[in-house]
Amino acid sequence: MKTTKVLRVGVLSLSLLASGVMAAVSPQEAEQLGTTLTPLGGQKAGNADGSIPAWNGGLKPGAGAYNNGFLSDPFAAEKPLFVITAANAAQYKDKLSAGQMAMFQRYADTYKIPVYPTHRTAASPQHIYDLAKKSAVTTGLSADGNALLNFSETRYYPFPIPKSGIEVLWNHTTRYRGQNFQRTSAQITPQANGSYSVVQMEDEMAAPQYMQGVGKGQADNVIYYYKQRVTGPARLAGNVLLVHETIDQVNEPRMAWQYNAGQRRVRRAPQVAYDGPGTAADGMRTSDNGDLFNGAPDRYDWKLIGKKEMYIPYNNYKLQSPKLKYDDIIKPGHINQDLTRYELHRVWEVEATLKQGARNIYAKRHMYFDEDTWALVEVDHYDGRGQLWRVGEGFQMNDYENGIASYAMQSIYDLTAGRYIVLNLLNESPKGIQYGIQASMNDFTPAALRNDGIR
Template identity: 35%
Template sequence: MRSPISKSFVSRSFLTLAAMLVMTGFVSGAFTLPARADAELLGTKLTPMGADPKASADGIIPAWTGGMTTPPADYVVGQPHIDPYADDAVLFTIDQSNVAEHAARLPAIQQAMIAKYPGKYVMNVYPTRRSCAAPDHVYAATKANVGRARLVDGGNGITGAWGGIAFPIPKNADEVLWNHKTHYHGRRFAARITGGNMYENGSFTRVVRTDKRYSYYYAPQTNSSEDLDNRLFVWMGTWSVPTRMNGSGFSMTNTINQIVEPRPGFLFRPDTRKIARAIPSATSYEAPMMSARGLRIADDMMLFSGSQDRYEWSLAGKRPYYIGYNVYRASDPAMELEDFVQPDFLNPDPIRYELHRVWVIEGRLKPGFKHRYAKRVIYLDEDSWIAVGTDLYNDAGELTHGQIGFVKNYYEHPACIQDFDVLYDIEAGRYNIDNVKIEFGPANLDDPTINERGFGAAALKRAVSR
């Protein structure tokens, strides 16, 4: 493992200027602040996660006042979430008649969908609620990561970070992307979810998967980056629907530095009745996902979860965008799945959009590399570091695909997670959706039955044999 880079000396006047730049969102990689000065910004001039706590000048984005950390009084843990903002009214709707007015605050994928389906694809905008919060142990570790976390191998790995956001005061695009990869979504995650493909002819293939994840990065016994042994988390998924996939499954380790070690994993297919070791090309880059029929590829998961090495990443700044937030209605079990998953696009009615400050990074494919996407633009929520959108371009510079991730606070924990996401194929007029909670209820972010021994080849064989 490489040694951390030593900090450069800065004068008091330069420190003051740098802190001002950080707080206003204009962060440069041309300087390195002393770790203690940086860390003391968290929880004072910045939120504990590194966001700007202030309201926007026009008041549309309110101040962050701690987020939502207490469930509604009548909420029962394990039951569907109660919408704490059910009384909010729609402020306005964005459609083909006013999209130009709002274009500066819309990812390209949203503009493209409105243009492709005029009068049908709309975005209902609600009051902004900065609900996101995290447990105190995440805040403490995030603060401790300041000054000790470092990029290694040209940004393809990190060292010195665990238990919190890796770079809460980022200096470049690689650090911003690592904040997404290290955002908190529970230590022991369990969920039964619905997904599937909506095809251009209006037919839908429903997919049901049981997921569990164990986070080494957030495990309480992790006390150094060496304890991680190059592992962020392990993930197992088993399918029961459709029939052709019933009894299939995977167990995969999401490694930190995927150049040093591509994501290792095991696959089980019922037609062979054998556990097979996944080759690296099946878990990385453009490898097609088993259940998505070519619509979604390996590094599309969670909007981006792959190796960063094929792209040159640049930081485009932080500015307000309309993003999917507090989407409690979209996981309401009172709604039928077929009422939400409709031809062409998801039913806009239960989807809530709000104006939030968003980090924007851009990845351009390096010369000599090949990938379905020659350019990726990724949008990340400042309060949670969750990726909330991607614009995906081919080598001709055309927008061909795009993803939208929807944020919800599991206030009983508390933790904001990407509750579900959709990938639109603009050219073909089809889409893939994943992680929908309508049918089976919310995820459990700290399932006590999950431990690190429940993953790998033997555990996968037991899981698919039940």
């Protein structure tokens, strides 16, 4: 069996090299990183009128209090510069997505976007900057765009100077998420009237480069290992999901298993991919809606439209505060927008169109990625008729203690149903995200799932 696996991996590597088209930039072009560009590829200079300032290194540890994994708000004293409402949205539509404009139309009396001064807070550890610069000149893209070549030594930000839409997406997929973490969070899918119940989850993620017991070459095609336990409500408690997230998910698909507490059985879970139903989501999101987009890119054509200035969720420290209760956040139709913060930032605009003959409930996704972090912050989802259906937002905040672009939460609004889902709420959790945990391969095997299920 070991020989067979080695042969399979070897054949895969050879096929990728044979079909690969190197997309790395020249060493001269890579010298822009850290000079005219930020170390991760954002435009270092501000915009013409100064409403977007120059990047000066971002927030450093100590920028605010850090208690039990929760970040305090360095900008708590600031007030909005202005508030966009349905009455004045047309005035700002060139800096809003179609989805944001649709939210004003759908919830004209309650939806708003408070716009604050822009702060370019993104910062990562120096070794991540070094790896991104190395990736720029060494990492390539396979001809079909579904695999990365020469990526196993760097593992982050393969295309900090992107030339195509698929390269922008790969930067989001492989962005730095910290050194192994554990999290206790909530997922909520309110009814149209705002009533809700809470799905409680514990999850953990580990990357091969920060794990014990991973041999050389053993996990070259793995980005991370992920495990999710549902702890409430009682009818769902004890169900566990395990994912081995691969880089090339076409030739070596994502491996997923589920433990069902009621049946006490571990089974393969091929449905945990593409538009398979999200865990305990009441039909309000797909598997690939997690992280606003995750998984294999092969079912879409990815068009890079370019850069634009846009009002996006940014520095949402208030929204993750443990002083808030879920009742403060969850409201009919959409979250409490008074708790949100939007700023003017440059984004990469990418349009994903479903390939002829491919299947996904979303025929098109219009996507906006923050230039400083590569995090996906706005996504407009279109159905097979070409109608705008769902609007996704990532309420970004930059973890200044750990050098990570994170989300205070994510939301997906269904314009047709008048409902929405929020993911990864932490406010009522006993502690914030815990980074730097010890992890080994033994923690992420199908055999370990039964021990993780608690009912």
